Amino acid sequence: MxxxxxxxxxxxxxxxxxxxVMFIYLKKTKKRSQKTEEKIVKAKEYGFYEPVSxxxxxxxxxxxxTGACIEACPEKDILGWAHGxxxxxxxxxxxxxxxxFHACPVLAITLCIGTEKRGVELPHISQQxxxxxxxxxxxxxxxxxxxxxxxxxxxxxxxxxxxxKLTKSSKxxxxxxxxxxxxxxxxxxxxxxxxxxxxxxxxxxxxxxxxYHFPRSKIVMTVPLDLPLYGKVKLFETSKDExxxxxxxxxxxxxxxxxxxxxxxxIERCEDxxxxxxxxxxxxxxxxxxxxxxxxxxxxxNVPGEEREKVYYRLLEPEHIKDQKxxxxxxxxxxxxxxxxxxxxGNEVTLxxxxxxxxxxxxxxxxxxxxxxxxxxISVIFKSIVNEITDTEVHLSVEGYxxxxxxxxxxxxxxxxxxxxxxxxxxxxxxISKKFGEAILSHKNK
Numbered sequence: 143m144x145x146x147x148x149x150x151x152x153x154x155x156x157x158x159x160x161x162x163v164m165f166i167y168l169k170k171t172k173k174r175s176q177k178t179e180e181k182i183v184k185a186k187e188y189g190f191y192e193p194v195s196x197x198x199x200x201x202x203x204x205x206x207x208t209g210a211c212i213e214a215c216p217e218k219d220i221l222g223w224a225h226g227x228x229x230x231x232x233x234x235x236x237x238x239x240x241x242x243f244h245a246c247p248v249l250a251i252t253l254c255i256g257t258e259k260r261g262v263e264l265p266h267i268s269q270q271x272x273x274x275x276x277x278x279x280x281x282x283x284x285x286x287x288x289x290x291x292x293x294x295x296x297x298x299x300x301x302x303x304x305x306x307k308l309t310k311s312s313k314x315x316x317x318x319x320x321x322x323x324x325x326x327x328x329x330x331x332x333x334x335x336x337x338x339x340x341x342x343x344x345x346x347x348x349x350x351x352x353x354y355h356f357p358r359s360k361i362v363m364t365v366p367l368d369l370p371l372y373g374k375v376k377l378f379e380t381s382k383d384e385x386x387x388x389x390x391x392x393x394x395x396x397x398x399x400x401x402x403x404x405x406x407x408x409i410e411r412c413e414d415x416x417x418x419x420x421x422x423x424x425x426x427x428x429x430x431x432x433x434x435x436x437x438x439x440x441x442x443x444n445v446p447g448e449e450r451e452k453v454y455y456r457l458l459e460p461e462h463i464k465d466q467k468x469x470x471x472x473x474x475x476x477x478x479x480x481x482x483x484x485x486x487x488g489n490e491v492t493l494x495x496x497x498x499x500x501x502x503x504x505x506x507x508x509x510x511x512x513x514x515x516x517x518x519x520i521s522v523i524f525k526s527i528v529n530e531i532t533d534t535e536v537h538l539s540v541e542g543y544x545x546x547x548x549x550x551x552x553x554x555x556x557x558x559x560x561x562x563x564x565x566x567x568x569x570x571x572x573x574i575s576k577k578f579g580e581a582i583l584s585h586k587n588k
């Protein structure tokens with residue numbers, strides 16, 4: 143009898159512990175789920191929930207709720223955990239590095255471009271990065287993958303795939319002409335050198351492409367990458383200057399020269415080679431790698447006075463601009479970061495944005511611009527549109543005001559995105575279509 147009582151007490155104690163652990167666990171998971179659901183409601187309210195570019199899609203059937211994808215993501219609240227599954231929250235903030243995709247132990251994540259409602263125009267490319275035109279490849283942001291690490295990887299793979307298919311033309315001077323000297327173009331160039339190809343790299347502006355035009359202190363890379371002929375780049379929180387310095391160093395050591403300030407105007411298919419027509423000449427090549435990015439030319443507002451010398455579309459050296467009355471136009475990360483940098487130099491900064499809230503910026507930028515607005519270091523005017531730019535003023539129309547708002551002004555910086563190089567691609571003959579929630583990277587096509 144005593145043994146029975148002891149067993150009852152022991153099993154009762156064990157049951158009590160198990161019950162307590164389960165109760166605490168369920169309570170914590172319920173609280174965690176509620177927190178995620180609240181974040182989703184807030185994301186929808188502020189416009190962060192709807193993706194604008196590459197983003198993760200979680201398979202509810204396959205997800206086992208390990209949270210590995212959430213832990214792997216270096217951004218904040220792109221993914222959350224609710225009711226035993228991973229869920230997307232602020233998908234408009236996803237930068238497409240794919241860390242969640244690679245971290246999932248059960249292959250439950252796919253990286254997609256566009257949504258059922260919002261399409262994204264992309265050129266037709268195969269899994270080998272070849273377009274509908276044989277031996278013409280696309281790498282980097284133009285193909286939908288904008289992160290520097292992804293662009294570098296695609297630049298390498300595009301040239302490796304081109305090399306496998308290469309049949310040298312007797313009429314071609316080059317095996318490959320690489321167009322663009324941003325992350326993808328530089329990686330493609332180094333891979334061409336590594337594979338001992340006859341190559342030429344053209345850049346319409348300056349080494350670094352879009353990266354070169356970032357503000358000097360902007361953080362451009364937060365994850366390591368493997369650069370051909372250089373090895374692992376293990377810098378974290380890397381600035382534009384550090385990255386460009388690495389590129390210049392590896393190009394110099396390998397005696398590689400890039401034709402800068404040479405714009406490509408056309409690519410013509412001739413027999414078994416291409417003729418690349420530029421602002422400075424014509425080049426015959428067996429293959430082409432397009433690594434020109436998606437921005438193309440800066441998008442203009444098309445308002446009176448925009449042609450004035452005080453209007454710019456990029457901020458290169460904010461440390462040289464002081465005690466000026468500056469208007470920054472735009473609501474993306476570039477606009478926010480530029481406004482903050484200018485405010486830090488003692489300028490009187492006004493930020494004009496056509497929407498009612500910032501919906502597509504990184505969390506750290508959102509927090510910082512709110513801080514600067516609250517402390518009046520930056521004056522933010524939502525629902526505003528530039529009507530005219532004069533020598534000493536800017537005229538804005540603001541929703542809720544009958545008369546234009548007139549601001550004293552010395553400089554204007556416009557960050558309205560860029561015009562996609564669609565016409566150029568169509569002229570070449572590359573197929574373009576809108577992607578509505580289609581997979582760019584899945585474990586089936588990896």
